Amino acid sequence: MDIDYRLDGPSAAPLLVLSNSLGTTLELWQPQIAALSERFRLLRYNQRGHGTTPLPQGPLTLEILGQDVIALLDSLDVERAYFCGISMGGLTGLWLNRFHPHRFHKLAVANTAARIGSAEGWQQRAQQVRQEGLAPIAAASPARWFSEEFQHHEQQQVAALIGQLAQGNAAGYAACCEALAQADLRAEVPHMLAPMLVIAGEQDPVTTVADAQWLVAHAPKAKLALLPTSHISNVACPQLFNQQITQFFAD
Template identity: 45%
Template sequence: MPYLDLPSHRLHYRVDGSTGPWLVFCNSLGTELTMWDAQVAGLEDRFRILRYDRRGHGGSGAPGGPYTMGDLGGDVLALMDALEIGRAHFCGLSIGGLTGQWLALNAPERFDRLALCATAARIGSAESWRDRIEAVRANGLAGMTDATRERWFTPEFAAQNPAIVDAILDRFAATSAEGYAGCCAALARADFRDTLDRISNPVLAIAGADDAVCPPTDLAMIADTVQDGALRVLPGRHIVNVESATAFNTALIAFLSQDHPCNNAEYAL
C-alpha cells in the first residue's frame, strides 16, 4: 500500500486509472477510501483518480489533535505535490466537501471543477461537535453504528444491500477515536457561509434527497452562493455516492466533462 510520510503522520493513498485529467476523492467522517469503490469502477477509464484516507482514518496515521480545516486541506495539497499533480478536479463528501470549500478558497489555482456532496458551508454546531467528541473519547465509535446506519442510508437500501452497509459501518467502528475526535474539532470550527461567494471554480452540489445531516437546502445554498454553481438531488441519505452510485457517477461525469459554466441552475443531464 502506498503511503506519503509527512512530519507528523503518514497518509495512505491509492491511484487508479492511467489516462485523463486527475480527480481527487475526499471521504466523509468515519469512512476511508473504499467508500469510492463504485466511483472508481465507473470513472477510472476517463480519469486518473487519487483517493486517500484522511488523517486519523483507515490506513493513515492519527497525529494528536485537534485538527483544523487547514490541516485537512493541507494534506490534500501535500499528496498532490508529492505525486506532481499540478491541477485536478475534486469530489468530496460531508467533511470532504468542507475540505473542498477550504481548497477552493485557499488554493483555487490547483483545482478545476469541484463536486461538493452531502455537505454544507456549516455542518452542525460547535456544541454538538464537542458533545460528539466527548462521547467518542468515552465510548469509542462502535456504539454509534446503529444511529450512523440510520443517518447514512435509507432503510430500503440498508435492507437490500446489507453486505455493503455492514462493511462501511465495520470500518466506521474501527476508526481511531482520537483521529475521529480531531476531525470533529475541525468541523466544530468550520464555517464558510461568509466566504462561499468568493469561490470561482465551477461547483456541482450533490444532495441526498432524504439526507437529514446535510439536507438539499444546504446544497442549494452552496450552488446559489458560489460564483458558478449547480445543484443535483439524488435518491438517498448522507452517503449518497453509495446509495445512488450509478446516478452519482453519471452526474459527476457529465459535470466534469463540461467546458461551459454551470450558471447557478438545476443541473440537467
C-alpha cells in the same frame, strides 16, 4: 508524505482526487472506481485519523485537511486536478475552492454544507467517542447515512461500512469532530471561484437539500444536482452519482 493514498486508472489521464466522509476510508469510493477510471487517474486517500494516516501533532483543523490535498498534488507533480468529496470530504473541497481554486479545474462536493451541524454537537460527539469508543456512534449511523429502503435491501453493504466505522480510530474520529466543530465557511462561499457541482440527497437528514441550495445560491459558479438518496449518496446511488460528476467534469 505521511498521507495514506492509492492511485487507480491510466497514468496519463487527468487526476481526480476523491475525499471520503468522516468515519470511512478510501474504500468508500469502490462504487466509483470502474466508471471513473475510464476517464481519470483516481487519487483516493485517507484523511487524518483514518486508515493509516496519522493525526498531526497539534489540534486538527479544516485547513490541515485541505492542505493535505495540496501536499498530495505537489508530491505527485500535479499542477491542476479535479476533486470530488463527500460530507467531511466535501467540506474539504469547499475549503480548497476558497483558498486554492487555481489548483482545480472543477470540484464536486456531495452531501455537505458550509457549516455542518453545530459546534456544541460536534464537541459532544467527540467527548462521547473519547469516553465510549466508536461502537455507539456506529450503531446510530445507518439511520444517518442511508434511507430505510437502502438499509433493508442492502443489508450486507451497510453492515460492512458500519463495521468498518466501529473498528476505526476513535482518537482520529474525535479529532475530526473537533475540527468540524470549528469549521464554518459560510462567509467564504461567495469567494469560491472554481466551477463547482453541489450534490444533495433528497432524503439526507445530515446535510439537507436546503444546505446545498444555499451553497449554490451564494457561490459564483455552482450548480445543483439532486439524487434520490440519503447521506452517503455515492454508495446508495452510484450510477447516478457517477453520471452527474462525469458529465459536470466533461462540460
